[in-house]
Structures are given as C-alpha cells and as structure tokens.
Amino acid sequence: MSIHIGAAAGQVAPVVLMPGDPLRAKWIAETFLDDVECYTEVRGMLGFTGTWQGRRVSVQGSGMGQPSLAIYANELFEEYGVTTIIRVGSCGALTEKVAIRDVVIASGACTDSSMNTHRFGGYDYAPVADFGLLRAAVEAAESMEDVTSHVGLIFSSDSFYSPRPELMEAQVKHGVLAVEMEASALYTLAAQHERRALAICTVSDHIVTGEETTSQEREQTFGAMVEMALRAALAT
Ligand SMILES: O=P(O)(O)O[C@H]1O[C@H](CO)[C@@H](O)[C@H]1O
Numbered sequence: 001m002s003i004h005i006g007a008a009a010g011q012v013a014p015v016v017l018m019p020g021d022p023l024r025a026k027w028i029a030e031t032f033l034d035d036v037e038c039y040t041e042v043r044g045m046l047g048f049t050g051t052w053q054g055r056r057v058s059v060q061g062s063g064m065g066q067p068s069l070a071i072y073a074n075e076l077f078e079e080y081g082v083t084t085i086i087r088v089g090s091c092g093a094l095t096e097k098v099a100i101r102d103v104v105i106a107s108g109a110c111t112d113s114s115m116n117t118h119r120f121g122g123y124d125y126a127p128v129a130d131f132g133l134l135r136a137a138v139e140a141a142e143s144m145e146d147v148t149s150h151v152g153l154i155f156s157s158d159s160f161y162s163p164r165p166e167l168m169e170a171q172v173k174h175g176v177l178a179v180e181m182e183a184s185a186l187y188t189l190a191a192q193h194e195r196r197a198l199a200i201c202t203v204s205d206h207i208v209t210g211e212e213t214t215s216q217e218r219e220q221t222f223g224a225m226v227e228m229a230l231r232a233a234l235a236t
C-alpha cells in the first residue's frame with residue numbers, strides 16, 4: 001500500500017485510466033471492464049482493476065487540480081510500476097472551433113501552475129503527450145463515427161473559477177482549444193519517470209457559448225473518450 005492508494009503490489013494494472021472524478025472511475029469500471037475489483041477507497045478516491053478485451057486495466061480517480069493528480073501519478077509510477085496513464089477528463093471549450101461534448105485529445109498542455117515554475121527554476125517547459133499514445137488515440141477517434149474530436153493544446157489551470165479569465169485570450173490566440181486542471185502535471189511526471197501519458201477530455205462546458213452539462217452527465221455519459229483511451233492504451 002502507498003500512502004494514498006490502498007492497493008497491494010500487483011493489484012494495479014500497468015495501464016491506468018485516470019478521471020478526476022472518483023465516481024466517473026466507478027462508472028467506467030462498471031461500464032467498460034469485466035471482472036472488476038475495487039482496490040482502494042482511501043479518502044474516497046476510488047480505484048478499480050478489471051479487464052477490457054482480456055487485458056488488465058485499472059481506473060484511478062485523481063481528484064481535481066495538479067497537486068492532487070501528482071500525488072496519485074507519483075505513487076502509481078513509483079510504487080505500483082504503472083507504465084501508462086491516460087487522463088479521461090472533462091474540460092471547458094475556449095473557442096467555437098470546439099463544440100459541447102466534442103473530445104479534445106491533448107498534444108500538449110500549457111499551464112498557469114507554479115508546480116513547473118518551481119520544478120524548472122523559472123525556465124519554461126513544454127509538457128507533451130506520449131507520441132505513440134497520441135497517434136493511437138487519433139486513429140481510434142478517426143474510426144468512431146458518433147463523436148467529433150480535435151487534437152491540440154489545452155490549458156491546465158489551477159483555477160476552475162478564474163479570477164482573471166481575460167488572461168486566457170492570449171492562450172486561445174496561440175492555439176489553445178480548452179481548459180482543464182491536470183494534464184500539465186501528468187505529462188511532466190510521465191516525462192520524469194520515463195513513462196507514457198495522454199489526456200483525452202470531453203467538453204463539459206463551453207466558455208464562449210455558455211452551454212454546460214450536468215454533474216450526472218459528467219460522471220456517467222462521457223463514454224467516447226473512454227473507448228478512445230482503452231483502444232489507444234492497448235493498441236500500443
Ligand atoms: O472532470 P475531471 O476529470 O475532474 O476534470 C475537470 O473537472 C474538474 C473541475 O470541475 C477538474 O478536475 C477539471 O480538470
């Protein structure tokens with residue numbers, strides 16, 4: 001057991017899907033996996049292992065924000081030998097190029113977080129997705145007819161309720177498609193540990209049009225990104 005994950009050695013699979021919401025983790029495990037066991041309930045941050053098309057896969061909630069995700073990603077990489085983490089999150093669209101419920105596959109993640117400022121002593125660092133996972137996710141997305149997907153930059157913010165939303169305008173002018181709160185830390189930690197990571201997010205809120213989905217929809221209806229993630233993780 002690690003401090004924040006109550007699993008014994010071997011209970012976590014090498015491939016982990018990671019939603020922020022622990023109840024989305026439960027829904028994913030119950031909906032997509034066979035032979036599911038819950039391996040942790042520590043702090044209510046649920047984790048499950050099961051099989052998908054005969055291959056072992058885990059689903060672990062990360063909580064909200066980069067400090068929380070970093071706790072789970074560090075423990076999964078360092079104490080459970082996890083090789084691959086794919087975040088399956090929700091996000092807010094920052095441009096009308098992206099619609100509510102579209103899926104954004106994040107090639108890279110910008111951030112306002114001090115975590116990387118601190119880590120790199122003020123130098124900029126460009127957190128990017130694992131290329132093999134990115135390519136496999138794009139190939140999976142291209143074969144799925146009922147979902148529109150986009151590949152590009154996202155913004156991992158420390159604030160859901162931003163005190164200075166106008167600062168996002170420059171990001172959008174430089175190609176950022178959507179905002180969420182975890183991918184930058186995930187990509188950085190995967191690079192540090194020489195493991196693979198990708199973030200795939202469904203648009204739950206549209207910052208331009210004001211459209212939004214309900215809590216229940218965020219928990220239980222973003223299945224296309226989960227299928228993409230499973231296909232990407234296990235194709236490579
Ligand atoms: O739905 P999840 O995966 O939690 O992701 C998004 O939703 C949360 C905010 O509501 C943040 O964690 C953000 O990144």
Ligand SMILES: O=c1cc[nH]c(=O)[nH]1
Pocket residue numbers: 090091092093159160179180181204205
């Ligand atoms: O607007 C949004 C929606 C989901 N997650 C975020 O961080 N922001």
